[in-house]
Amino acid sequence: MSKKVVTFGEIMLRLSTPGYQRFTQAKEYNATFGGGEANVAVSLANYGINVDFVTRLPENDLGRACKMELQRFGVGTDKIIYGGNRLGIYFLETGAVSRGSKVIYDRAYSAFSEIKPGMIDWEKVFEGADWFHWTGITPAVSQGAADVCLEAIQVANRMGLTVSCDLNYRKNLWKYGKKCHEVMPSLVEGCDIVLGNEEDAAMALNIHPEGVDVTAGKVEGAAYESVSRQIMAKFPKVKKVITTLRSSINANHNNWAGVLWDGKKLYESRHYQITHIVDRVGGGDSFMGGLIYGLLTYQGDDQKALDFAVAASCLKHTIPGDFNMVTVDEVEKLMGGDASGRVSR
Numbered sequence: 001m002s003k004k005v006v007t008f009g010e011i012m013l014r015l016s017t018p019g020y021q022r023f024t025q026a027k028e029y030n031a032t033f034g035g036g037e038a039n040v041a042v043s044l045a046n047y048g049i050n051v052d053f054v055t056r057l058p059e060n061d062l063g064r065a066c067k068m069e070l071q072r073f074g075v076g077t078d079k080i081i082y083g084g085n086r087l088g089i090y091f092l093e094t095g096a097v098s099r100g101s102k103v104i105y106d107r108a109y110s111a112f113s114e115i116k117p118g119m120i121d122w123e124k125v126f127e128g129a130d131w132f133h134w135t136g137i138t139p140a141v142s143q144g145a146a147d148v149c150l151e152a153i154q155v156a157n158r159m160g161l162t163v164s165c166d167l168n169y170r171k172n173l174w175k176y177g178k179k180c181h182e183v184m185p186s187l188v189e190g191c192d193i194v195l196g197n198e199e200d201a202a203m204a205l206n207i208h209p210e211g212v213d214v215t216a217g218k219v220e221g222a223a224y225e226s227v228s229r230q231i232m233a234k235f236p237k238v239k240k241v242i243t244t245l246r247s248s249i250n251a252n253h254n255n256w257a258g259v260l261w262d263g264k265k266l267y268e269s270r271h272y273q274i275t276h277i278v279d280r281v282g283g284g285d286s287f288m289g290g291l292i293y294g295l296l297t298y299q300g301d302d303q304k305a306l307d308f309a310v311a312a313s314c315l316k317h318t319i320p321g322d323f324n325m326v327t328v329d330e331v332e333k334l335m336g337g338d339a340s341g342r343v344s345r
């Protein structure tokens with residue numbers, strides 16, 4: 001029997017400068033769509049998983065274009081609700097070498113930011129579903145979005161769904177009067193699977209790694225076991241804690257890996273050298289999409305699930321845009337050690 005996943009969050013119009021141009025240089029922008037939970041949904045649809053994306057869109061041409069783009073990739077859109085006046089936007093300037101990328105958000109008063117509890121019938125949304133995924137971006141958008149996210153988690157818990165969270169701390173979003181660590185713990189309490197990195201754990205949960213310097217060019221996976229233990233101790237429902245390990249040599253060259261703690265054993269993936277990054281935005285979302293697919297498909301084999309997530313995300317760094325448009329075969333080929341990039345004829 002196939003599994004069904006539901007993701008919830010805001011999707012935005014993404015306007016990126018061409019190539020590596022700066023905002024002050026660009027005379028035109030490339031328009032696509034993207035957002036953490038929508039990116040996860042597209043990954044899962046590409047892998048053949050039945051997935052619905054839930055959000056609130058304005059009932060105008062931009063909202064319709066966004067919905068059509070999701071449908072193009074096979075994501076279920078019939079649970080989307082409508083209202084408000086505008087679609088959120090984010091602007092992206094892609095960095096190079098020692099100049100990092102920049103993001104400017106324009107999502108105040110978006111249709112999604114004005115969402116309120118009671119607007120979505122979560123029991124109906126979760127009918128036949130097995131898994132619910134959200135990220136820390138959603139409760140950062142507004143108090144209403146945080147309240148609806150908690151509403152969804154509570155219903156998912158009552159209905160027996162697996163709940164996953166990517167902590168995803170975004171300092172530029174927490175603007176409505178509450179700090180991240182004041183909101184996130186009550187949401188994480190209802191989660192079974194938690195993904196994050198050292199900054200996410202510190203800012204969202206006030207949990208800190210020991211002996212880690214991410215600016216040193218090398219990150220040791222074993223250093224994160226203490227963080228995982230602390231998360232499980234603080235949130236007893238959590239069954240697995242996953243940490244992405246990214247050390248940045250420069251904007252185009254990153255080391256990439258991941259670890260998974262199941263409460264007893266720490267699994268560590270292969271380490272990838274990504275030396276010519278095309279687009280790293282959506283990298284964490286592609287990891288989460290790969291992880292959900294791996295945990296659903298390779299049940300009982302956490303090592304393989306982790307390896308799939310890391311390989312999937314490695315490939316995302318080669319693809320422009322938020323969405324990770326790769327297949328299971330391509331990911332498994334990289335998992336098997338074939339990173340040659342040779343032409344497939």
